[in-house]
Amino acid sequence: MDTEQTSYSLPPLTEELLESIIFSMEDQESCFYLDLLKGSLITEKERAFLLEDEGNQQEERFLPIPDWEPSDGFHLMEQFANRVRNPLYRTRLMGALQSGKGVFRKFKDTLAELPILERKWFAFKEEQLRRVVITWYREQEGVLGLLKLPAECEELTEDILLEDFTFESIEGEVPPDLALFMQELLEMGRASEDEDAIASFLLARRIELLAPTHFQIARTQEGALAAFLAYELLDNGVVEVPFFAVRREYRGLGLFRLLFDSFSRQMARLHYTRILITLSGDAVTMDRFFSPYGAEPICRQLVIKSDQWNTANRSSEEAFL
Structure with a gap:
């Protein structure tokens, strides 16, 4: 828009x-304009009424919002x-x-099977649409008229995970569901071959x-076990984590990072300042994952x-012949 002529x-x-622009972009039934x-x-329709009432010389008053087609949503x-x-x-x-016809519905139905993933999708979608609107706004009149909006994070907010999971330390008798999960891990390892089987043997x-x-x-909020890490308190402010695991259906969500975070802070409160993890x-x-936080290798096993x-x-045995 030529701001010197208007x-x-x-x-x-x-x-x-x-939020109003984002909501209107997804409305496939109507076209929307920003009344400057x-x-x-x-x-x-409202724009047409105003133009008819005030004359076509007012046309520069109305700015079409960014297009958002079904193909954009699919992408x-x-x-x-x-x-x-x-x-x-x-x-x-x-x-x-x-899958062809009905892809939008099938995609949403798949997300609905895992609420945490569905929440992440909505957060991701909103974040990307916000970027589209802000970029479009800057293209219209530069950054001078923009409010200083909060910087957007590259990673999706962890508040979603904190709403769906609880974290706690337990000591003493192993809960039945945790004992069962550890047994499942061992059985899956024994059924594997080569390195996985060796890893299972070492875990056992x-x-x-x-x-x-x-x-x-x-x-989970329903009480189901989602992930765990085992630890032992050693001397000289050292705590050892010999093994840990996240259930398959909860992997890739960032759950382990939050589990380890709650563990690390709990250990700091108990004055354990170094964590030895296998x-x-x-x-x-x-x-x-750990290297950005100053983690240093102290031993390594290879197969x-x-x-x-x-x-x-x-x-070399030929040398003795």
Whole structure:
């Protein structure tokens, strides 16, 4: 808009106006305009009435809001599905989007199966639409007329998780559902091959030798066990975490980070200042998760197949022949 040739200017982008624009963008039945005189949204019919009443010279008073087509919504769903770290639900969401007719309904039905994922979708969708509106606003009149809105986080808010899960420390007898979950982990490992089976063997040894009696656990609001970590209090302000796990249906949501956060803060209150954590199986790549916080490796276990070594290297036993 050429602000030097008109007396109209963009109103401040308040939260109320921002939400109104987002809501109107998703309305596929009507076209909406921003009335620069009143600072509010009007429909195509209302705009036509005002133009007829006031004359076409007032046309620059009305600014069409950003277009938002069904294809834009579909693209947004694809973005979200690709960001879901849980492989089970990522596959199901992508399958819904590729199923042809009724993809929007199938996508929403899949999300509804896991309320925490559904909440994340709504948060992601709102965040992306906010970006579209703010970018469009800046294109219209630069940043001078904008309010200083809160900086937007790259990660979705963790408040959603905090609403859906509770965290607690337990000591002494292992709850039955936790004992059952640990047994399930061992059985899944034994059914695997190679490195997974070895990781399961090591986990079984740790459970047997350590017989942990301290746990930090996460439960859903309905009381179902979602994740846990075992720990033992050592000397000199050191606490050891020999193993931990998150149930498959809750992986990829950021739950472990919150579980570990609640655990770390609890340990600090008890004056345990260093946490020794063992990574095995699928968790070995989580060293990247801890490295930004000053984590340093103190030992490492590797698995190598003897036949691969023996095939790739000349036998040193020949020296004794």
